[in-house]
Amino acid sequence: MRGLAGIYAQQFKVTMASFIQYRAALVIWLIGHVLEPLIYLVVWSTVSRSAGGSVGGFTAADFAAYFIVLMIVNHMTYTWIMYEYEYRVRQGTLSPDLLRPVHPIHSDIADNLTSKLITLPGMLVIAVSLGFIFRPALHTVLWAIAAFIPVVLLAFAVRFVIEWTLALAAFWTIRTSALNQMYFMAMLFFSGQIAPLELLPHPLRVIAFVLPFRWTIGFPTELLLGRLTPTQTLTGMGMQAAWLAAGLVLMRVVWRAGLKVYSAVGA
């Protein structure tokens, strides 16, 4: 356990140092994370105005609240691990990682969390600023805020495991971008980033319930906004746990298979 803590601490230092060096990259990423929910915020607010004030139970203020919270939740749970692995496999820098006596996922998690330590404050500032501009309707309940903490942690875990497993596709093909694209498209729709899931037609809502995407972003967002009943919350957490379990199993299988392929082809 001491060893793991050491790894996390070391990765913390490395990530911090590289961030200070490459400050511009930081700002650019933040822009992307802010702009997308902002775009949909504006679009749906426009829709609600064009439709006479509200759409599907969402007023412009509701949309503002939804997308601002979504922005934060997305930022808390996001990873860039697919690009990371595609790069590592292509450059051949994965081999030294594999030689270490610790599973590479730990330094990946550490890197992810450290980066967020740096960027999350900035995002919160932006969220508050957007709050002043768009006047979101914020009404939530205390238990929802308390429940949010385990829910968002679970959401991060589910998303990380799934995206980490997806990243391993780099072992098999260099054409990971097509695969990533498919993943992102599905994610956009079924996680609630394009529209609150309540606004999707019924068949799509059912699909969204079954797929893991909602449980990574949409669900924590809906919870924090006080839009869910306790029962729905518990069901959601159940889905998160189920997907985490499934994801972990899948991850082990794919990791073992990937290692075989990687060492066969040449490290």
Place this chain on the structure above:
Amino acid sequence: MRFLRLLFVFWRIGILGELSYRSNFIFHLLESVLELGTALAGLAVVFSHTSTLGGWRPDEIVALVGIYFLVSGAIRMVIQPSMERLIEAVHEGTLDFTLTKPEDAQLLVSIQKVEVWSITDIVLGAGVLVVALVRLGANVGLWEAAAFAASLVAGAVIVYSFWLMLATLAFWFVRVENMLQIFSSMYEAGRWPVGFYPRWLRFMLTFLIPVAFATTVPAQALAGRLSWPTLAGAFALAAMLAVLSRVFWRVGVRRYSSASS
């Protein structure tokens, strides 16, 4: 003209080189279709809840999406690859070779690379645009078509100059590839009429990162909504940025010529 001859030579060789990689084409097509599909599906969800959006009809927004993809394809095909290569060349020092050639260096770095398969975006975008126009039963008369073409040209010059200025930053900073990302990130907003956004964002998308001139303005031209002042403004901005980017480029090269070892 000399410029056209060089353009032809560079592009011909770039395109011919890629043509043998059919699998690249398939994958590119797949990604383009996915992206376009998502955009249109998103539109469908939006328009399942309302019949007009901020004064725009559904098919007008579809036309905008078509233009968005068309322009995006053009950027990814002829502007982005060269600018990315330029940044590499500055850092690797291979720009030295370009600077010892008896041709204008800005010209050489701007035409050096072509991403052939992005033509799928151009084709798909054009297809969507045509379908939308047909469905609109649009009266696209001579004026509208001319204004459309003119605003596209102005938009192209604006976008190119902007990208060149971003890439020129490589003479001063290390991780400039990320800067190029700024445009791609902000460009996302071009899928919707820029008029929807609050004033401060609209300003940014018009004058800071020229998305509006690349997508909304041409769309307005086709829909007959383009006012003369806006079109004139586009040309003025295009001319100004063309000059500014050239000056900036020369400053950058001058710095490179004093500092590199």
Place this chain on the structure above:
Amino acid sequence: MAISPAVDIHDLHKTFVVPEREGGMRAALASLVRRRKQEVKAVDGISFVLSPGEIVGFLGPNGAGKTTTLKMLSGLLHPTAGTVTVLGYVPWERDRGFLRRITLVMGQRNQLVWDIPPIDSFELNRAVYRVPAAEYRRTLDELTELLELGPLLKKPVRNLSLGERMKCEVAAALLHRPQVVFLDEPTIGLDVTMQRRIRGFISEHNRRHGATVLLTSHYMADVEALCRRVIVIHHGRLLFDGDLAKLVERFTSHKTIVVSLGDCGADLSPYGEVVSCTDGDVTLRVPKSETARVTGRLLADLPVMDLTVEDPPIEEVIDRVFREELS
């Protein structure tokens, strides 16, 4: 009626300002606020003249100022002080006429486009340099023959070995028949055979076309093979400019004596510095003035089968020059 020089440098200086930073977190944070700068004198007052058609070797260790000088000659760098004329032009004015008459080959860097066959990169150069079709054909055929490029031309550059790539690089640089050729470490990283081939080509090309060649290298073999005249640079200053033979004479204070004794048993240290012993051949290093005396004693005292007196290898000479800066 003097022939105007191809290259004329007078009191050339180039100083760089370099940001400096130490490692560690605190220094990283400090550099956010204020960057410390340091002045580096890359070229510190050099002057020389090259006549048309000369092949001159520009020798110096890494960081000596060779590449910096070359870049100022090709117009890539502005000097801090001093004057440079190449073919009558001022290089950094980047006159089109000037650029059409020079070429630059850099050992570690490629101008060939990575994904396409060399022949296509050649076409690009032809268009840029406006080489007429017939002349291009002729030059290409000649280069293909001299460098044995035949099977390489149509393969994508990334599929070529390092040596094959270098040959194509050199060819690409010469397609427009430049009058002045700048070669910056052209043989670096190549195997011995390929190095020899490139050298042979440069020499033959110079013989046929009379281009002025300035070749920088830290391989003595390059310079020995190609250049009668050598310019030595170190710490941005010229240490020597003249015949290769005189270089050795000027900078050596010692001679090498190789004695064949049959075995390595004997201890020859009383005679001089023993450098090595292989298969009974003992290599001794003795001061120049002692050579005759030591030779005599060796012949008298030992069962010598063979004895030669040599200049130390030029590498050694240069190495000592760089390390001790003998002047």
